[in-house]
Every structure is written in structure tokens, then in C-alpha cells.
Amino acid sequence: MNKxxxxxxxxxxxxxxxxxxxxxxxxxxxxxxxxxxxxLVDTNDEWITTRTGIKERRIAAPEETxxxxxxxxxxxxxxxxGISAEEIDMIIVGTVxxxxxxxxxxxxxxxxxxxxxxxxxxxxxxxxxxLYGIEIAQQFISSRSCxxxxxxxxxxxxxxxxxxxxxxCVLFGDGAGAAILRHxxxxxxxxxxxxxxxxxxxxILHMPGGGSKLPLTKENIxxxxxxxxxxxxxxxxxxxxxxxxxxxxxxxTAGLTAKDLACVIPHQANLRIIDAIGSRLGLGQDKVFVNLxxxxxxxxxxxxxxxxxxxxxxxxxxxxxxxxxxxxxxLTWACSAIQW
Ligand code: ACO
Numbered sequence: 194m195n196k197x198x199x200x201x202x203x204x205x206x207x208x209x210x211x212x213x214x215x216x217x218x219x220x221x222x223x224x225x226x227x228x229x230x231x232x233l234v235d236t237n238d239e240w241i242t243t244r245t246g247i248k249e250r251r252i253a254a255p256e257e258t259x260x261x262x263x264x265x266x267x268x269x270x271x272x273x274x275g276i277s278a279e280e281i282d283m284i285i286v287g288t289v290x291x292x293x294x295x296x297x298x299x300x301x302x303x304x305x306x307x308x309x310x311x312x313x314x315x316x317x318x319x320x321x322x323x324l325y326g327i328e329i330a331q332q333f334i335s336s337r338s339c340x341x342x343x344x345x346x347x348x349x350x351x352x353x354x355x356x357x358x359x360x361x362c363v364l365f366g367d368g369a370g371a372a373i374l375r376h377x378x379x380x381x382x383x384x385x386x387x388x389x390x391x392x393x394x395x396x397i398l399h400m401p402g403g404g405s406k407l408p409l410t411k412e413n414i415x416x417x418x419x420x421x422x423x424x425x426x427x428x429x430x431x432x433x434x435x436x437x438x439x440x441x442x443x444x445x446t447a448g449l450t451a452k453d454l455a456c457v458i459p460h461q462a463n464l465r466i467i468d469a470i471g472s473r474l475g476l477g478q479d480k481v482f483v484n485l486x487x488x489x490x491x492x493x494x495x496x497x498x499x500x501x502x503x504x505x506x507x508x509x510x511x512x513x514x515x516x517x518x519x520x521x522x523x524l525t526w527a528c529s530a531i532q533w
Contacts, residue, residue, distance in 0.1 A: 208335040212382030213327075213372045213531065215276075217269025218501035219262050220368040220488060221253040227363070234359040241363045246464025250366025250489035252351045258292045260301035262369035263347035266497070267306050270343070270371040278308040281373075282339040285329060286315045287322020287346045287493035289400070289522070290353055302345065311343070318390075319398070320460050320521025322346055322493035323370065324529055327517075328386040330374045345371045346493035353400055355420035364462070365421070366489035370497020380512070381532040384447040387439045389526045394431060397424040398522040432466050432520040437473045439528035440518050447530035451475050455513035455533075458503055460520055461485035461495040470518065482508060492521065509533045 226249045227238035241247055253262060263286055271278055284299040291298045299313035318325040323346030330342035347369035354362050374383075401407055402418025409419055436459065444450060451474045459467050461484060471481045482503045491498060496519050509515050511533060518528040 206337050209337065209376045210380060210382045211331045211334045211374055212377035212380050213533075214375045214377055215270045215274035215373045216371065216497075216501035216504045217266045217271070217273060218368065218370040218498040219265035219269065220251040220498065221257060221262065223252045223254065224249050225252050225366070230363055233356055234362060236359045236363055244465070245364060246467075246483070246485055247364065247489045248486045251368055253349050253367040257349075259288055259290050259347045259349045259369070260292045260298045260305065262349065262367065263298060263302045263345045263371070264305035266347065266369035266371040266501075267302060267343055267345055269501075270373050271306070274373050276341070276373070278306045279310055280341050281308040281311040281343045283330065283333060283342045284308060284311045284313045285326040285342065285344050287318060287326045287344070288315055288348050289317060289319050289322070289492060290349045291315055298347070308343070318493075318521065318525045319523055320462065320490070320492045320495060321519045321523070321525035321527045322521070323497045324386065324517060324519050324527035325388060325525070327372065327374070327383065327529055328388055328527065331383045331386065334374055334376060340375060342374045343371060344374060345369060346495070346497035348492035348494050350421070350490075350492055353420055355417050358420070360425060361421050361423050364490050366491050368488055368491040368494040368498050370494050370499075370501050372497065372500065384449075384530045384532060385443055386527060386529040387443045387446070389435060389439060391524045394427070394524045395522075397427040397431070398524070429463065429466060431524055432462065433469045433473075435524065435526040436460070436466075436470050436518045436520050436528070439526050440470070440474055440516060443516065443528040443530045449514055449530055453514050454480060454516050456480060456482055456503055456509045457516045457518065458482045458496060458499045459518050461488065461499055462490040462520070
């Protein structure tokens with residue numbers, strides 16, 4: 194944070210472009226396969242694979258927290274960028290499974306990586322948290338309030354999954370992904386991000402208990418109000434509509450068409466949702482990045498882990514145009530067009 198400059202001076206400075214200069218990710222070691230789930234609930238590999246595309250997911254150890262996973266993803270991004278944690282001005286953590294109500298997870302990450310000059314806050318936008326964070330980072334850097342921002346999507350959903358509910362427990366996993374954003378001369382970087390939300394449908398995907406509305410008590414704990422409740426069919430419908438519409442809007446504002454894209458990285462929730470988006474945008478399967486078979490839906494981490502894997506495996510080259518598109522509880526959604 195540039196604390197020396199008076200705000201009026203900053204207002205008169207021209208905006209600058211903002212790029213993702215590095216990415217990192219982390220997933221826990223423990224693998225939970227579809228066969229393992231067959232032992233927990235009445236399900237089978239064939240049902241899970243054909244309905245979702247998921248084959249396995251990672252589950253954090255009891256002592257491994259959301260902030261621990263976030264810090265490991267952040268460190269991988271710092272190593273890739275070749276910069277010190279002390280250069281970070283701001284840490285944003287998108288999560289719905291913070292280590293605790295407060296302090297925020299970003300402060301805990303700050304402590305673990307040694308980013309002692311960063312301001313820190315969490316962002317609650319469910320699966321859309323990482324891209325909401327990217328847009329906030331972009332605004333702070335382009336207006337010159339920050340130079341270097343660390344954006345993390347991290348969730349330990351295994352702690353809020355009802356492991357007796359086959360409708361939901363087969364879908365989710367744990368993990369974290371991170372990106373470091375800075376101005377990089379000579380690149381458009383993040384060209385445009387579309388954000389959206391619709392609270393009318395808050396109840397089709399939510400965790401009703403554990404907050405101020407319904408604190409956990411001895412009387413209600415048996416009903417597990419502190420676990421994910423979801424109307425899968427409704428979520429599916431809204432997810433496809435919102436992500437396709439956000440993608441069109443983003444491409445149009447960015448002055449791009451689907452043909453210009455080297456890679457689309459969608460939220461990793463369900464292969465059928467991803468295929469529907471790909472076909473509605475007229476994209477070949479080779480253009481759409483998919484890794485949900487390995488991790489399931491890791492909420493805010495999903496698109497961040499996918500971005501890191503796409504980056505590290507060379508799916509996009511410098512100056513390629515890519516599109517990130519996400520959807521989650523809230524409802525919330527977001528889409529970013531980026532020149533890599
Ligand atoms: N194993 C076996 N059978 C199951 C399982 C399971 N794990 N889960 C549900 N079933 C049963 C249901 O009980 C139902 O049985 P019934 O007809 O006897 O009642 C039957 O399978 C069919 O269920 P449907 O709801 O028709 O299954 P659908 O094809 O809609 O798939 C799914 C369900 C996978 C949840 C799908 O609706 C979906 O992916 N929705 C999107 C939800 C999502 O991705 N949420 C993640 C968070 S939001 C986000 O990140 C986008």
C-alpha cells in the first residue's frame with residue numbers, strides 16, 4: 194500500500210493494466226475415491242462419474258486448516274514469481290470455510306508466509322470468491338493504491354459436508370489456489386471482469402446454521418444445520434445460464450469472440466455443466482480446461498487450482514487470451530477475460 198501519496202494525487206494518475214504474474218496451488222495428500230464413498234453412503238462409481246465426472250477428491254487432515262492450505266498455495270505462487278512475501282501489499286482470501294469466525298483467514302496466511310506489509314481480508318462469495326477477489330485486486334492495482342496483491346481461493350469443504358447425504362457428499366473436496374497480481378508493462382492483462390449476484394435464490398445452495406441466524410445448540414446439532422444444503426437441479430440450471438451469459442457479456446466488453454480464446458477455465462463443479470457451457474459458447478473440448486475428475490468441487494479454490502495447473506502445464510502461452518468463469522452460492526457468478 195502506498196501510504197505516502199495523498200489520495201488526491203492518486204486520483205489524477207492514469208490507470209494501469211494488471212496482470213496475473215504467477216500462480217500456485219495446493220491439495221491435501223489424502224485421496225477419497227468414488228469406491229471409498231460407496232462404503233459411506235448408498236452410491237456407486239458409475240452414478241457419480243456419469244452425473245458429475247468426478248472420480249476422486251482430496252480431503253485435508255483434521256489438523257490441516259484452510260489457512261494452512263492457502264499459505265502453501267501462496268508460497269508456490271511466490272516461488273514462481275520469484276518475489277518475497279514482504280512485497281505483498283494486500284491478501285484477499287475467498288473462502289466459506291475460514292479457520293474461525295475471526296481473525297480472518299487472510300491474516301492467518303499473512304502470518305504463515307511472512308507478508309508483514311499486507312493488509313488482509315476474507316471475501317465470502319462461495320465458489321465465485323477467487324474471481325471476485327481478482328476483480329478487487331485489479332481495481333486496487335490499476336488505481337495505484339496497491340502494487341502487489343495476493344488473491345487466494347481456499348476451502349476445506351470436508352468440514353461442512355454432511356457425510357450421510359449422498360446428494361452432496363460425493364461432489365466436494367478440499368484445496369487452495371493462489372495468484373499474484375501486478376502491473377506488467379506491455380500486456381493488457383485482465384481485460385474485463387463481469388461480476389453478478391442474485392440473493393433471491395440464496396436457499397438453493399447454503400449452509401443454514403452456525404451463523405447468527407441459527408447458532409448451533411445442543412437441540413439442533415443432530416439435524417446438522419452446519420452442513421451444505423443444496424437443490425442440485427436448480428443450482429445446475431442457474432449455473433449454466435449465469436455462466437454462459439457472463440461469458441458472452443465479458444467477451445463482448447473485452448472486444449473478443451470465443452474463437453480468440455486459447456483456453457477457457459470454468460468452475461470445476463460438474464462435467465455436464467462444463468460441457469454445456471463449452472457447447473453454448475461454441476468451443477471445442479480441447480479449449481476447455483477440466484481437472485474436476487481429480488479434485489471434485491473445491492469451491493473458491495476450484496478455478497484457482499485449475500488456473501495454476503493450466504499455467505504450469507503450458508495450456509496457455511504469453512499473450513494468449515483466456516476466459517475464467519465461475520458460479521456459486523449466493524447466488525454469485527463472475528467471468529474474467531485475461532491476456533496471459
Ligand atoms: N448416488 C446415487 N444416487 C444418487 C446420488 C448418489 N450420490 N445422489 C442422488 N442420487 C439419486 C437421487 O436421490 C435421485 O433418486 P430418486 O430419483 O430416486 O429420487 C436420482 O439419483 C437422480 O437424482 P437427480 O437429482 O435427478 O440427479 P441429477 O442428474 O440432477 O444430478 C447433481 C444431481 C449431480 C447434484 C446435479 O444436479 C448437479 O450437478 N447439480 C449442480 C450442483 C452443483 O454442482 N453444486 C455444487 C455447488 S454449486 C456450484 O459449484 C456450481
